[in-house]
Every structure is written in C-alpha cells, then in structure tokens.
Amino acid sequence: MAEEVDVVVIGLGPGGEDAAGRLAGAGLSVVAVESRLVGGECPYYACVPTKMMVRAAGLVADGERVPGMAGEADVRPDWTPVAARIRDEATDSWDDTVAADRLTGKGVELVRGRGRITAPREVTVDGRTFRARRGILLNTGTSPASPPIEGLDGTPYWTNREAVQATEAPASMIVLGGGVVGVELAQAFSRFGTRVTVVEASERLLVNEEPESGELVRRVFEREGIGVRTGLRADRVAHANGEFTLHAGGAELVADRLLVATGRRPNLKGLGLEHVGLDEDARSVPVDGNLRAADGVWAIGDITGKGQFTHVSMYQAAIAVRDVLGEEGSPAAYRAVPRVTFTEPEIGAVGMTEAQAREQNLPVRTSVVDLRESARGWIHKSGNDGFIKLVENVEWGVLVGATTAGPSGGEILGALAVAVHTEAKVTALREMIYAYPTFHRAIGTAVDGLAGG
Numbered sequence: 001m002a003e004e005v006d007v008v009v010i011g012l013g014p015g016g017e018d019a020a021g022r023l024a025g026a027g028l029s030v031v032a033v034e035s036r037l038v039g040g041e042c043p044y045y046a047c048v049p050t051k052m053m054v055r056a057a058g059l060v061a062d063g064e065r066v067p068g069m070a071g072e073a074d075v076r077p078d079w080t081p082v083a084a085r086i087r088d089e090a091t092d093s094w095d096d097t098v099a100a101d102r103l104t105g106k107g108v109e110l111v112r113g114r115g116r117i118t119a120p121r122e123v124t125v126d127g128r129t130f131r132a133r134r135g136i137l138l139n140t141g142t143s144p145a146s147p148p149i150e151g152l153d154g155t156p157y158w159t160n161r162e163a164v165q166a167t168e169a170p171a172s173m174i175v176l177g178g179g180v181v182g183v184e185l186a187q188a189f190s191r192f193g194t195r196v197t198v199v200e201a202s203e204r205l206l207v208n209e210e211p212e213s214g215e216l217v218r219r220v221f222e223r224e225g226i227g228v229r230t231g232l233r234a235d236r237v238a239h240a241n242g243e244f245t246l247h248a249g250g251a252e253l254v255a256d257r258l259l260v261a262t263g264r265r266p267n268l269k270g271l272g273l274e275h276v277g278l279d280e281d282a283r284s285v286p287v288d289g290n291l292r293a294a295d296g297v298w299a300i301g302d303i304t305g306k307g308q309f310t311h312v313s314m315y316q317a318a319i320a321v322r323d324v325l326g327e328e329g330s331p332a333a334y335r336a337v338p339r340v341t342f343t344e345p346e347i348g349a350v351g352m353t354e355a356q357a358r359e360q361n362l363p364v365r366t367s368v369v370d371l372r373e374s375a376r377g378w379i380h381k382s383g384n385d386g387f388i389k390l391v392e393n394v395e396w397g398v399l400v401g402a403t404t405a406g407p408s409g410g411e412i413l414g415a416l417a418v419a420v421h422t423e424a425k426v427t428a429l430r431e432m433i434y435a436y437p438t439f440h441r442a443i444g445t446a447v448d449g450l451a452g453g
C-alpha cells in the first residue's frame with residue numbers, strides 16, 4: 001500500500017536538503033530519501049574539508065614567507081591538526097546526526113536508503129512505496145569517475161573521498177587529472193611535504209578556464225616544486241609493495257599514493273528514470289527554467305549539468321521550491337555562474353571565457369592586467385601572482401565573462417559577478433571609483449585596457 005505525501009526528494013545534496021526543509025516549512029508533507037549522508041558530498045567529502053586543507057596549507061605558505069619580509073619563522077607543517085579539524089569540526093567523524101535532526105526538526109520525514117522511481121509520481125525505498133501528489137525532486141549528485149585505465153581497478157587508489165580522510169600527508173602522490181579537484185588537493189598536500197606530480201591529459205591545467213589561469217597555476221606549482229605533466233594520458237597502473245606505478249606515454253611515475261581526480265559521473269543509474277521518460281545513461285538531466293525535468297519531476301544540482309557547484313545546487317533549489325509551491329518568479333539564468341578554484345593564487349571566474357564567447361560568435365574584446373604590476377601587488381610582494389581578465393561583448397558594451405586570479409581572487413570576483421549578472425555597462429565600470437591600493441583596483445585598469453577606454 002503506497003503512502004501518500006506531497007513531495008518526495010531523492011538525494012540530499014545541499015540543494016535537496018534545503019528544498020526539503022523549505023517545502024515542509026511551507027506546510028507540505030515531505031519525504032526525503034538519502035542513501036549516504038544528509039547534506040551530500042559538499043560538507044563531508046568536498047567543499048568544506050578541502051577548504052580546511054587549503055586554509056591550513058595557506059598558513060604554512062604564509063609562514064614560509066616571513067623570512068625576508070617580517071623576520072624569522074620556524075614552520076614545521078603537521079597534518080595532524082588538519083585531519084583532526086576535518087574529523088571533529090567539519091564532518092563529526094562522517095556522522096550526519098546533527099544534519100538529520102535539523103531536517104526532521106523542520107518537519108521532513110527522513111527515509112534512509114536508495115530511492116527509485118517505480119512509476120510516475122511514485123518512489124520506492126527498500127520496500128516502502130510513496131505516492132508524491134505534487135511530484136518528485138531529484139538531487140542525486142555525482143560520484144568520482146574512474147577512467148578506464150588498465151590495472152587501475154582493484155588498486156587502493158584515492159578519490160576525493162579518501163583524500164579528505166587522510167590522517168597523514170603521504171610522502172609522495174601522483175594526482176591524475178589537473179582539473180579543480182586535482183589542483184586544489186595537489187597544492188594542499190604538497191605544502192605539507194608530499195612530493196606531488198600532477199598528470200593531466202589535456203595540454204593545460206584547469207582546461208575549462210582561461211588559458212592564462214592554467215598557465216599561472218602551472219608556473220606557481222613548478223616554483224613550489226609540484227611536478228606538472230600535461231598532454232599525458234595514463235596507459236597503465238600497477239600497485240605493488242605499497243607503491244603505485246603509473247605508465248603514461250613512455251614515462252613511468254612512482255608514488256605512495258595515487259589520487260584519481262578525473263571528473264565525476266552523475267548518480268542516475270538505477271534511479272528508474274525510464275518511468276518518467278528520462279535517460280539514465282545521459283550525462284545530465286535536461287531541465288527547463290523552473291527546473292522541471294518531466295511531468296511531476298524536478299531536478300537540481302550537479303545532475304542538471306549547469307555547473308557542479310554548491311551555490312548552483314542551492315540556487316536551483318530555491319527556484320524549484322517556488323515552482324512546486326506554484327509561485328511566480330524569474331526562471332533560472334546561468335549567464336553569471338561564479339566559480340572559484342581554491343589554489344593559491346585563487347582563480348575566480350564568472351560567465352564565459354574568451355573562447356566560449358568566441359564560439360558563440362559574440363563580438364569579443366578582452367583585456368588582461370598582471371596583478372604584480374598593480375600598486376597592491378607590488379606592496380604584497382611574495383605571493384602576488386595573479387591577473388584580471390575581462391571579456392566584453394563589444395556590441396552591447398557589457399562584460400560577458402571575467403577572471404580574477406590572485407590573492408583573494410574569489411573575493412575580488414564578487415564585483416565582476418555583479419557586473420556580469422546585472423549586465424552593467426563597461427562605461428559605468430570605467431566611471432566608478434576603485435579604492436587605492438586594493439587588488440580590486442586592478443579591475444579599473446583592466447576596464448581602461450578594453451580598447452576605446
């Protein structure tokens with residue numbers, strides 16, 4: 001006998017958890033189904049623990065900058081407090097009791113287990129069947145994808161999930177994949193003494209960002225002693241006597257640990273999508289502006305292919321909730337999706353890269369300013385690597401994309417995210433006052449650098 005409810009949420013990533021609470025708060029009966037941890041990847045295996053690593057690694061780097069600028073410092077990096085902070089403060093030893101209680105406290109019924117759509121508006125979890133009068137909200141997220149490399153399966157390689165549980169920094173590590181996960185973790189471990197080599201199949205790091213971003217991260221990595229091998233695809237992996245050997249294009253790399261950071265696959269298999277006319281083998285679930293994927297089905301988060309970020313998951317949750325409740329509002333817009341790669345230098349970016357804008361045949365004009373040449377960059381000295389790049393649609397006189405790489409690059413991005421989101425005129429950006437001597441003042445210099453400035 002099916003149990004009648006208003007909404008079933010399958011998967012409690014950041015957006016699903018938020019949406020379930022809001023829908024219950026609006027008076028609906030909500031069942032929320034989660035097979036692992038309430039809150040999803042971000043708080044337990046991704047954003048939060050990795051940013052704790054990054055923060056600790058930044059402290060080490062700053063300590064090492066003291067000589068020559070502020071006296072003497074004896075820096076002896078130790079992973080123990082990093083691991084303890086992740087275990088105790090971030091993840092509660094990977095226990096979601098607090099999050100689960102918070103959710104049920106909002107009136108949501110939490111059902112542990114794997115949810116599966118068994119008919120339109122029907123979800124089954126371990127023999128319990130729920131009829132969702134208003135519909136089903138999918139937020140099942142992604143899992144680490146392991147590439148089809150000979151010998152890899154069956155070896156004790158790490159993904160982000162094992163890396164955040166590390167109790168010590170390994171002596172050496174190969175990082176397979178020079179995307180966001182790869183570069184953030186490579187630098188964090190390296191600053192705690194791990195000898196790291198990043199192996200990336202494409203010609204540059206951070207291939208989805210501006211080429212200048214990948215080149216900058218490579219330059220800083222090589223200066224810090226991190227090996228960067230781009231244009232190299234792994235052929236074979238072996239694990240023996242506690243060591244990994246990676247064979248790639250004639251080269252042979254050996255390390256204690258292998259971190260696979262080659263992207264994610266959506267958690268769609270076995271979800272019963274065929275019952276609502278969707279494809280479980282697709283790379284993403286197509287959604288409209290209100291996050292509707294099918295009749296009585298909404299989808300949010302990484303599975304929608306609109307940017308794998310917690311802020312996108314949360315943004316979409318708010319819109320889906322509004323639509324489920326039948327309220328009016330603006331449809332989702334993705335022209336100003338901000339993103340930050342938390343390396344040092346931080347790589348902030350919003351909107352389109354120059355290449356993406358050109359692919360869309362937009363009339364493009366760009367400007368790049370080296371942060372080291374700004375007053376603040378010169379004052380900052382050690383650790384001042386960075387740049388600001390602007391991508392203008394000349395026809396409209398607005399920015400369609402921007403990158404802010406450097407110290408606090410993710411914070412400086414805020415100003416340009418507003419500009420891209422509100423389609424502020426470049427003329428207005430040229431006429432405003434930028435505080436001296438800030439890093440963000442370089443935005444003014446970059447705006448002047450757009451031809452016609």
Ligand SMILES: Cc1cc2nc3c(=O)[nH]c(=O)nc-3n(C[C@H](O)[C@H](O)[C@H](O)COP(=O)(O)OP(=O)(O)OC[C@H]3O[C@@H](n4cnc5c(N)ncnc54)[C@H](O)[C@@H]3O)c2cc1C
Nearest residue numbers: 011013035036040041046047115141301302308309310313
């Ligand atoms: C190492 C790393 C660092 C990151 N750092 C950042 C960052 O700094 N900032 C940022 O914005 N983003 C970051 N991200 C991305 C971020 O983690 C995701 O975008 C975010 O978690 C949103 O994902 P989601 O809402 O789609 O769901 P997820 O967080 O992936 O959660 C989905 C949930 O659904 C559950 N589930 C799946 N299938 C079922 C089923 N059938 N039944 C029941 N439950 C199911 C899963 O167990 C999981 O708990 C990072 C990612 C990684 C890997």
Ligand SMILES: NC(=O)c1ccc[n+]([C@@H]2O[C@H](COP(=O)([O-])OP(=O)(O)OC[C@H]3O[C@@H](n4cnc5c(N)ncnc54)[C@H](O)[C@@H]3O)[C@@H](O)[C@H]2O)c1
Nearest residue numbers: 147177178179180181182200201234261262263308340341
């Ligand atoms: N700070 C943040 O916001 C943050 C941090 C981490 C992750 N994320 C999100 O998680 C997503 C996934 O990150 P990711 O780094 O796993 O994926 P990614 O897609 O960003 O990068 C994966 C990289 O691995 C490379 N690769 C694939 N197969 C390979 C192979 N066989 N050998 C060598 N290289 C190979 C790809 O060319 C690519 O550069 C990101 O796109 C991002 O949206 C966000």
